[in-house]
Amino acid sequence: MEMIQELRLKREFKKVFNIRVIRGFLSIVMFVVLWQLVVFIKVPYLENLPYPKDVAAGAADAAGSRTYWFGWGISLVRIFVGFIMAQLIGIPLGLAMGISRTFKDFTFPVFEMLRPIPPIAWIPLAILFWPTRELSIYFLVFIGAFFIIVINVIQGVSNISVSLKWAASSLGARPKHIFWRILVPGSLPSIITGMTVGMGVTWNVLIAAEMIAGQGGLGRMTWEAYTNNNIPFIVVGMVSIGVAGYLCSTLVRWLGEKAMPWKKRF
Amino acid sequence: MSRNDGNGVLSKGDFGEVRLEDVTKVYEKADQSQRVLDECTFSVERGKLTVLMGPSGCGKTVLINLVAGYEKPTSGRIFIDGSPVDGPGSDRLVVFQETALFPWMTVYSNVTFGCQVQGVGRGETKERAEHILKKVGLYEFRDKYPSQLSGGMQRRAELARAMINDPKIMILDEPFRGLDAMTRQLMQEFYVGLFEEIGRTNLFVTHEIDEAIFLADRVVILTFQPGKVKAEIEIDLPRPREFHMLASPRFMEIREQVIDLLYEEASKAFAAGSKAAYDLMGAIVARKGACEKCE
Numbered sequence: 001m002e003m004i005q006e007l008r009l010k011r012e013f014k015k016v017f018n019i020r021v022i023r024g025f026l027s028i029v030m031f032v033v034l035w036q037l038v039v040f041i042k043v044p045y046l047e048n049l050p051y052p053k054d055v056a057a058g059a060a061d062a063a064g065s066r067t068y069w070f071g072w073g074i075s076l077v078r079i080f081v082g083f084i085m086a087q088l089i090g091i092p093l094g095l096a097m098g099i100s101r102t103f104k105d106f107t108f109p110v111f112e113m114l115r116p117i118p119p120i121a122w123i124p125l126a127i128l129f130w131p132t133r134e135l136s137i138y139f140l141v142f143i144g145a146f147f148i149i150v151i152n153v154i155q156g157v158s159n160i161s162v163s164l165k166w167a168a169s170s171l172g173a174r175p176k177h178i179f180w181r182i183l184v185p186g187s188l189p190s191i192i193t194g195m196t197v198g199m200g201v202t203w204n205v206l207i208a209a210e211m212i213a214g215q216g217g218l219g220r221m222t223w224e225a226y227t228n229n230n231i232p233f234i235v236v237g238m239v240s241i242g243v244a245g246y247l248c249s250t251l252v253r254w255l256g257e258k259a260m261p262w263k264k265r266f
Numbered sequence: 267m268s269r270n271d272g273n274g275v276l277s278k279g280d281f282g283e284v285r286l287e288d289v290t291k292v293y294e295k296a297d298q299s300q301r302v303l304d305e306c307t308f309s310v311e312r313g314k315l316t317v318l319m320g321p322s323g324c325g326k327t328v329l330i331n332l333v334a335g336y337e338k339p340t341s342g343r344i345f346i347d348g349s350p351v352d353g354p355g356s357d358r359l360v361v362f363q364e365t366a367l368f369p370w371m372t373v374y375s376n377v378t379f380g381c382q383v384q385g386v387g388r389g390e391t392k393e394r395a396e397h398i399l400k401k402v403g404l405y406e407f408r409d410k411y412p413s414q415l416s417g418g419m420q421r422r423a424e425l426a427r428a429m430i431n432d433p434k435i436m437i438l439d440e441p442f443r444g445l446d447a448m449t450r451q452l453m454q455e456f457y458v459g460l461f462e463e464i465g466r467t468n469l470f471v472t473h474e475i476d477e478a479i480f481l482a483d484r485v486v487i488l489t490f491q492p493g494k495v496k497a498e499i500e501i502d503l504p505r506p507r508e509f510h511m512l513a514s515p516r517f518m519e520i521r522e523q524v525i526d527l528l529y530e531e532a533s534k535a536f537a538a539g540s541k542a543a544y545d546l547m548g549a550i551v552a553r554k555g556a557c558e559k560c561e
Binding site (some may be wrong): 121161163164165166168170171172173174179181182185186188260261262 | 334336354355356358359360362364366368369370372378381383384411412413427468473
């Protein structure tokens with residue numbers, strides 16, 4: 001028993017400190033060194049870049065301020081309200097379009113007409129249309145995730161092999177069983193893909209919307225740092241947005257793994 | 267038969283009979299029409315293992331889909347125990363060429379799917395599932411997902427899923443295709459053993475000559491495009507079947523007969539350029555050659 005535990009520990013240790021992880025760590029160190037160098041030798045056009053240590057100091061300041069964390073909160077709420085609405089409306093719509101040809105014939109052409117419009121192009125209309133700025137930002141985030149999830153769900157439903165449906169019906173499954181036990185889990189991989197891609201687009205849209213129209217939030221904060229000519233804080237804002245986006249994507253991926261245990265091997 | 271008795275759990279012994287009468291299937295595409303099946307008439311007898319053979323492209327899978335009720339014949343009729351087929355039903359069960367296990371369900375959930383959707387009680391479901399999983403040797407693997415099983419195990423899981431419903435008729439469409447030779451042989455042995463124990467009505471499709479003769483009570487040979495019944499051969503090898511029968515004189519005799527019947531159809535398919543037929547021709551030529559050397 002002890003030996004097994006020891007082996008497991010060793011394996012864990014190897015997993016954490018293997019050569020590839022060390023290389024990855026080195027690449028980050030090298031990036032920071034290069035950055036330091038670029039600022040130090042004053043590379044043309046990049047002379048305004050702050051030193052890494054200035055950015056670190058700015059980050060430390062930010063971490064101690066309430067407005068900074070407030071910005072995180074505002075942005076995350078906007079992301080989740082818009083994103084979750086998009087899933088709540090988009091997934092059933094996609095399933096309906098994937099299952100019923102008639103419904104698809106009536107809805108898909110309009111959908112395909114609106115889909116290529118970049119979400120950012122909706123900003124003016126959204127601001128005019130919704131009574132508050134906050135609602136228009138929710139709406140824009142919604143648009144960012146909505147079309148992607150719908151198209152992925154349609155794809156997911158049509159990718160389910162007909163032999164699975166045949167097998168189910170010859171085992172005595174009725175339409176409700178086929179829907180809940182075949183079509184829904186069968187399109188889940190595509191739903192998760194749609195959510196992952198959608199989450200990325202959502203952050204793009206949110207930041208643009210905040211910079212143009214928002215009050216508060218990480219995007220607005222970064223923009224205000226620019227208007228105040230506080231360059232270290234611009235970088236802090238950028239990095240924060242990157243981290244926030246990464247955390248949200250990780251959350252979606254984690255949800256996906258939880259929802260699809262059959263994707264894990266052994 | 268009591269419920270605790272092994273066979274009682276596997277089957278109540280209520281098996282069906284299939285009768286095809288002048289079944290024709292024509293596919294229309296634009297202004298072209300292709301006659302896939304042409305007035306097929308034959309029976310799948312109650313409690314017997316009938317093997318359907320023919321070169322690839324002779325409409326075997328189409329015929330299966332018609333019997334299963336997934337498609338409708340252009341003309342002619344199919345009867346199960348005297349009543350015409352109208353859509354799929356849980357009295358017939360199909361095991362497909364490619365695996366049709368639900369990837370998102372564990373082996374246990376896959377096997378019990380039929381019971382669950384038909385509202386069989388939890389206790390009975392569990393009893394049946396455990397018995398059948400032990401039977402196919404997958405009891406230890408009941409919590410695994412299909413992707414975690416080997417090809418042979420997947421086929422066994424599928425057989426278990428089909429058998430738990432105790433269908434009147436089991437339809438198997440080249441179920442062992444794609445398995446390696448050794449696994450295939452073991453699966454044939456396993457399958458024929460199950461059949462001999464339960465005695466269910468089985469319709470089995472293959473284009474492997476040895477597999478067909480080894481398993482069958484009767485072999486039905488279809489012609490190549492359009493598929494028509496060319497011959498029906500009773501296989502009078504004794505049961506239980508064992509692998510050393512593959513070398514018995516009677517087996518050789520039947521095989522020669524089947525090869526001669528298939529040869530003509532396979533060469534038609536060969537001339538038509540079907541890749542699968544090419545493979546079959548290769549196999550036939552190799553076997554004929556081997557036999558001549560034996561003599």
